[in-house]
Structures are given as structure tokens and as C-alpha cells.
Amino acid sequence: MLDGITKQYPDGTTAVRSLDLDVGDGELLVLVGPSGCGKTTALRMVAGLEEVTGGTIYIDGRPVNDVEPRDRDIAMVFQSYALYPHLTVYDNIAFSLKYRKIAKDEIRRRVGDAARILELEPYLQRKPRQLSGGQRQRVAMGRAIVRQPRAFLMDEPLSNLDAKLRVQMRAEIARLQRSLGVTTIYVTHDQTEAMTLGSRVAVIQHGVLQQVAAPQVLYKRPANLFVAGFIGSPAMNLLAGRLERGEGGPVAAFGRHRLCVPSPVLRDHPALEQYLGREIVLGIRPESLHDASLMHDPDPRSVIELPVELREELGSEVQVHCGTGASPVSLVATAQPAAEAAAAAGAAGAEPGNVSRPVTLVARMDPRTALTEGQAAKVHVDLESLHFFDPGTGQSIRG
Amino acid sequence: MTAAPAAPASPADVRRSRGRARKRALNGWVFLLMAVVAVVMLYPFYFLLDNAFRTQTQFDQQSGHSLAGWTQLFRDLPVGSELLNSMIVCAASIAIILLVSTTAGFAFAKLRYRGSGLVFLLVVAALMVPLQSIIIPEYVNLAKYSLINSYVGAILVYVALGTPFATFLMATYYRGISDELIEAAVMDGLGYERTFLQIALPLSLPAIATVTVLQFIQIWDDLLVGLLFLQPGQRTITVGLAALSAGRTTSIPALMAGSFISAVPAIVVYLIFQRHLVKGLTLGMGK
Numbered sequence: 001m002l003d004g005i006t007k008q009y010p011d012g013t014t015a016v017r018s019l020d021l022d023v024g025d026g027e028l029l030v031l032v033g034p035s036g037c038g039k040t041t042a043l044r045m046v047a048g049l050e051e052v053t054g055g056t057i058y059i060d061g062r063p064v065n066d067v068e069p070r071d072r073d074i075a076m077v078f079q080s081y082a083l084y085p086h087l088t089v090y091d092n093i094a095f096s097l098k099y100r101k102i103a104k105d106e107i108r109r110r111v112g113d114a115a116r117i118l119e120l121e122p123y124l125q126r127k128p129r130q131l132s133g134g135q136r137q138r139v140a141m142g143r144a145i146v147r148q149p150r151a152f153l154m155d156e157p158l159s160n161l162d163a164k165l166r167v168q169m170r171a172e173i174a175r176l177q178r179s180l181g182v183t184t185i186y187v188t189h190d191q192t193e194a195m196t197l198g199s200r201v202a203v204i205q206h207g208v209l210q211q212v213a214a215p216q217v218l219y220k221r222p223a224n225l226f227v228a229g230f231i232g233s234p235a236m237n238l239l240a241g242r243l244e245r246g247e248g249g250p251v252a253a254f255g256r257h258r259l260c261v262p263s264p265v266l267r268d269h270p271a272l273e274q275y276l277g278r279e280i281v282l283g284i285r286p287e288s289l290h291d292a293s294l295m296h297d298p299d300p301r302s303v304i305e306l307p308v309e310l311r312e313e314l315g316s317e318v319q320v321h322c323g324t325g326a327s328p329v330s331l332v333a334t335a336q337p338a339a340e341a342a343a344a345a346g347a348a349g350a351e352p353g354n355v356s357r358p359v360t361l362v363a364r365m366d367p368r369t370a371l372t373e374g375q376a377a378k379v380h381v382d383l384e385s386l387h388f389f390d391p392g393t394g395q396s397i398r399g
Numbered sequence: 400m401t402a403a404p405a406a407p408a409s410p411a412d413v414r415r416s417r418g419r420a421r422k423r424a425l426n427g428w429v430f431l432l433m434a435v436v437a438v439v440m441l442y443p444f445y446f447l448l449d450n451a452f453r454t455q456t457q458f459d460q461q462s463g464h465s466l467a468g469w470t471q472l473f474r475d476l477p478v479g480s481e482l483l484n485s486m487i488v489c490a491a492s493i494a495i496i497l498l499v500s501t502t503a504g505f506a507f508a509k510l511r512y513r514g515s516g517l518v519f520l521l522v523v524a525a526l527m528v529p530l531q532s533i534i535i536p537e538y539v540n541l542a543k544y545s546l547i548n549s550y551v552g553a554i555l556v557y558v559a560l561g562t563p564f565a566t567f568l569m570a571t572y573y574r575g576i577s578d579e580l581i582e583a584a585v586m587d588g589l590g591y592e593r594t595f596l597q598i599a600l601p602l603s604l605p606a607i608a609t610v611t612v613l614q615f616i617q618i619w620d621d622l623l624v625g626l627l628f629l630q631p632g633q634r635t636i637t638v639g640l641a642a643l644s645a646g647r648t649t650s651i652p653a654l655m656a657g658s659f660i661s662a663v664p665a666i667v668v669y670l671i672f673q674r675h676l677v678k679g680l681t682l683g684m685g686k
Contacts, residue, residue: 079579
């Protein structure tokens with residue numbers, strides 16, 4: 001358990017601010033965020049490789065702030081694997097066991113079991129430089145497994161692999177963690193890895209925890225603009241708009257477009273009522289936008305006409321970029337403490353949320369769509385999937 | 400039946416073949432230049448060895464060969480014991496230099512503690528101090544503790560002179576070792592002391608080889624410290640050869656023979672550590 005842990009460096013930089021996280025037994029918790037957000041620093045504090053400036057880290061109910069890394073009974077897989085180049089694969093895996101006074105027979109058995117699970121048996125006498133990236137990564141995993149620790153800490157272990165191998169190793173890590181049942185904290189900047197691996201995902205930005213929830217909850221109910229824009233690929237379309245009173249109920253207006261907000265959405269977001277006549281940020285996931293010409297009798301209240309600016313063929317889908325005339329939204333102010341946000345905005349020479357150029361909507365459409373650049377497209381919006389955010393605080397408007 | 404005329408070469412082919420010709424010509428000039436440099440570097444050794452096998456008269460006339468120079472060398476100089484003295488002083492000095500520089504270099508590179516930057520700066524600043532400026536205070540200090548006219552005194556001076564550079568070299572090398580490697584060892588259950596012995600030290604063989612070779616050449620060839628801090632019975636080969644040439648009549652062939660014998664250990668040490676030396680000297684250049 002991480003109880004309000006903080007890391008502040010002597011020069012005043014705060015890498016982690018008052019982080020509260022509870023990791024369940026056997027859980028795979030993913031810490032995700034952009035580079036420099038503090039996720040690796042948090043992991044290193046759990047490992048004991050960084051001193052904790054404030055707060056307490058508990059492992060199995062025991063505070064471990066002053067406990068040496070080797071005495072915390074946790075194993076770490078590093079981003080660069082950190083294999084000992086002068087030792088064979090066998091010796092790398094067995095290394096930690098030799099210094100814990102474990103019997104040779106037991107060492108041989110554990111290394112053999114790990115090698116079998118990780119398919120490393122043919123490589124045990126090789127040196128790390130004779131292995132491929134994926135094999136080295138598995139040796140690093142083997143070194144962690146044989147220790148039978150209380151927890152695994154993994155610091156972006158797949159970032160040095162090519163895309164195809166990353167997908168393969170991701171599945172292996174998930175399978176391994178499930179079969180071993182060891183509590184794992186996994187750090188990554190890749191939101192796809194986070195969503196596919198974690199039973200829960202903690203999104204971090206500027207050292208501050210934004211939201212921690214199951215992947216589907218993060219995706220469907222993001223707590224703020226940063227989480228909404230970070231989770232999902234392509235990212236959620238965020239548009240500066242207004243919530244107006246319309247004939248049939250509230251209307252979300254952006255650019256010259258208006259979308260009726262249906263009753264189920266109003267029921268799910270009761271706080272929206274307080275925003276009538278005010279500015280809001282509207283969030284629309286790319287898969288909530290469809291080519292209306294491919295639909296049978298779409299509701300005209302949910303269809304808007306947009307100029308197509310770009311068409312990208314991806315095989316299983318087509319990504320269509322459409323102009324909206326709406327203002328973009330800055331994600332800066334939403335995740336930083338107020339003073340830093342103001343400083344960042346001042347340095348950028350603009351206030352948060354200022355218009356730079358009109359927003360382009362990205363839609364993930366059926367591959368049968370015939371929409372091309374320059375065309376005026378009729379785009380159907382799934383109104384029940386709309387997201388609403390407060391433009392000042394960046395928080396989701398729910399109730 | 401006549402063969403069809405060959406198709407004319409395309410402009411790209413012409414450019415490629417001109418490029419290859421230019422490259423061959425450049426390689427030729429480079430080879431010639433390196434050959435000249437090799438001759439210039441090797442000629443003194445050839446001169447040394449050639450004239451070691453002459454008498455003084457044969458040297459003056461530059462004709463004929465004999466073993467007289469060698470005979471005279473072994474008669475006038477206790478070559479064996481002086482070589483042994485040189486080995487003792489070199490080996491002991493290098494052992495202490497390596498002990499201090501590897502541990503200090505690792506501490507500077509990998510351990511975080513207050514003031515480490517300043518201490519490292521002082522160590523590097525010591526590199527700037529020439530031996531000649533401190534030799535008299537050194538002599539006075541060591542005499543106070545009765546350490547002159549002994550191996551210990553000379554060894555201490557060599558260690559003091561050699562450690563700053565060696566520490567700088569080792570610290571630079573250890574900085575190139577990934578921090579994650581050290582942290583992995585710490586996570587695996589090793590303290591920093593065992594991490595240094597089991598992980599950092601084996602990985603730093605190239606740097607250790609560099610320090611060994613450079614210090615060996617420096618200490619082996621040194622005259623001043625050996626002359627001041629060692630008594631006659633502990634004389635090194637360099638001091639002995641200097642004494643040989645300081646006599647009323649200097650036998651050049653004997654001096655050549657002595658110089659050749661003196662050069663052999665340095666060459667042997669270089670050849671032994673050559674493979675690691677190249678790695679060590681190019682440390683920090685590229686990934």
C-alpha cells in the first residue's frame with residue numbers, strides 16, 4: 001500500500017505528489033502516464049531504490065520506508081533488463097539465490113523450472129550478448145521468478161522490443177502473472193499495454209494520481225480531460241463547446257454544430273443541469289462516429305455534416321479526419337497543481353484552452369465507407385456515448 | 400559473325416567507378432603515410448637492437464657484430480637484481496593504485512553522498528601537480544618517518560602520483576556502466592561492497608588493463624623517484640642504466656643492450672593487456 005507517498009528532490013522538483021494506492025494480493029496494477037510523470041519514481045520508491053520524502057510504503061501491512069531493497073522480498077524487472085553481461089543465462093537467473101544461502105540442488109531446480117516456463121532451456125549456457133531482445137527479456141523475468149518474491153515490479157520491460165515481439169511478450173507476461181499469482185506493479189507509458197495487462201490501471205500525470213480503475217471503467221468513465229485524452233487510441237476527440245437549452249432538451253453546441261443530449265445521458269450525468277448556458281468540453285470517442293450513409297434510417301438529430309480532411313486506410317477500419325470549426329482544449333491545466341499550470345500557460349504565451357487552430361474530429365469508420373478528402377460527410381454521432389467535462393477544472397461532469 | 404558492341408556505361412556507373420578509383424588512391428596514400436610512421440617508430444628499436452650486438456669499435460665504425468656489449472652489461476651492472484627491484488616497486492605500486500582507484504572510482508561513479516563532487520574535483524586537480532614541484536617536500540616528509548632508502552617510500556610516492564589519474568579513469572569507466580545493473584545487483588541481495596566485487600570489478604577489466612599498462616610504463620621508466628628514494632642495493636634498472644652511462648667512459652653497446660632489456664617487460668605487459676587496452680582507451684566513444 002502506498003500511503004500519501006511523495007518524492008521531492010533537493011532542487012525542489014516534486015516527482016510524486018501524495019500518491020495513495022492500494023494493491024491487492026495477486027493483482028496486476030499498471031501505472032501508466034506520459035514520460036516524466038513520476039510512475040517510474042513511484043516504482044523505485046516501492047523497490048527501495050529511491051528515498052521517500054513523505055508518506056509511507058507498506059508491504060503486507062509492514063512499513064518498509066527504512067527497509068533495504070534486498071530485505072523487502074520484491075523482485076524487479078528493469079527497462080534495460082540489467083542482465084550481468086559476464087555471466088551465463090544460468091548464472092544470471094541463479095545469481096540472487098546464491099547469495100541467499102539456498103542449497104545448490106534447490107537452485108538447480110528453481111532455475112530449471114523457470115527456464116522451462118520461459119522456454120530458455122537451450123540458452124542456459126549462453127551469455128546475454130548472444131541472445132535476442134525477447135530472450136533477454138525472458139531471462140530478466142526468470143531472474144525475478146526464481147526468487148519467489150512477494151511482489152514483482154516491472155519498469156517498462158517491453159519498451160526495447162519491436163512492435164510484434166511486444167504483443168507476444170505482453171501476452172506471456174499476462175499468462176505468467178496469472179499462473180504465478182504474484183502481486184505485480186507494472187509501469188508503462190503505452191496505454192495499450194496498460195489496458196490489456198492491468199486488472200486495474202492507475203493513470204499518473206505530473207506526479208499526481210488522476211484515476212485508478214479497471215481498464216473498461218477508465219475507458220468509459222474517465223475522471224478528467226487528461227485520462228479521457230490519454231486512454232484510447234486514437235485519442236478521444238475533445239471539443240470546446242456550450243451546453244444550451246433547446247426545444248427538446250439540452251443541446252451540446254460546438255462550432256456551428258448542435259447535438260441533442262438524450263434523456264439517458266442526462267440521467268447518467270445529473271450535474272449537467274448546472275452547466276446549462278455555460279461552456280463545457282465535449283468528448284466523443286472515434287468509434288462513436290459513423291458514416292451515416294451506411295446506416296439504415298439514422299436519427300437526423302444525431303447527424304452532423306463535416307468536411308473530410310484526411311482518410312487513412314488501416315485495413316480493418318478507416319480513420320477519417322473531419323474539420324469541425326470548434327476550438328481545441330488544452331490538457332495542461334487539468335492535471336497540474338494550479339501554480340504550475342499558470343506558469344506553464346504563461347511560458348507558452350497563452351491561457352489554457354485558448355484557440356490555436358480548429359479541432360479535427362477523428363472517426364474510426366467501417367472499411368466500407370466511401371468518404372474521401374474534400375467531401376462533405378454526413379457523420380452520425382452516438383449521442384449516448386458523449387462525455388462532458390468542466391473546462392475550468394477538467395473534471396468529468398457526472399453528478 | 401561479329402559480337403554486338405557493348406552498351407555504353409551509364410552516368411551512374413561512371414560515377415561509381417570513379418568513386419572506387421578515388422577510394423583506392425586514397426587508401427594507397429594512407430597506407431604510404433602509415434608505412435612511413437611505422438618506419439619512424441620502429442627504427443629506434445632496430446637501432447637499439449642492432450647496436451647492442453657490437454663492440455664500441457664496431458659501433459663507431461657501424462660494421463660487424465658481437466656479444467661484447469652484452470658481456471660488458473652483465474659484468475658492470477647487477478641486471479638481474481635491478482630488474483627484480485623494478486618489478487617489486489612496479490608490482491606493489493600498481494597493486495595499491497588499482498586497489499584505491501577501483502574502489503574510489505566506483506564510489507565516485509555510483510554512490511551518492513554529500514560532497515562527492517567536490518572530492519572528485521580535488522582528486523582531478525591533483526593531476527595538475529607535477530612531480531618536480533612536490534619532490535622536495537615529499538622527500539622531507541618521508542625522511543621524517545624514516546621511509547627513504549626503502550621500497551616503501553618509493554612505492555608511496557608512485558602511488559600518490561599515479562592514483563589521481565587512475566581514479567579519474569576508473570570513475571569515468573564506472574559511469575559508463577548502467578545504474579540499473581548496479582541496482583539489479585542490490586535488488587538481488589548484494590550490498591554495494593559485493594556489487595563492486597562481483598559485478599563492477601569484472602566488468603571493468605578493460606579500464607584496469609589501461610591503468611596497469613600506463614602506470615607500469617610510467618613507473619618502470621621513472622628515474623627521479625628511484626634515484627632519490629631507493630638505496631643502492633634497491634636500485635631499479637632505469638637508475639642502473641643511468642649510472643652506467645654516467646661513468647667516465649660509456650659503452651654504447653652495453654647501454655643499448657641494457658635499454659633493450661629494460662624495454663622488454665613494458666612490451667610484454669603491453670602485449671598481455673593489448674586486447675583490453677584498446678577497449679579501455681576507447682571508453683566513452685559511442686554506445
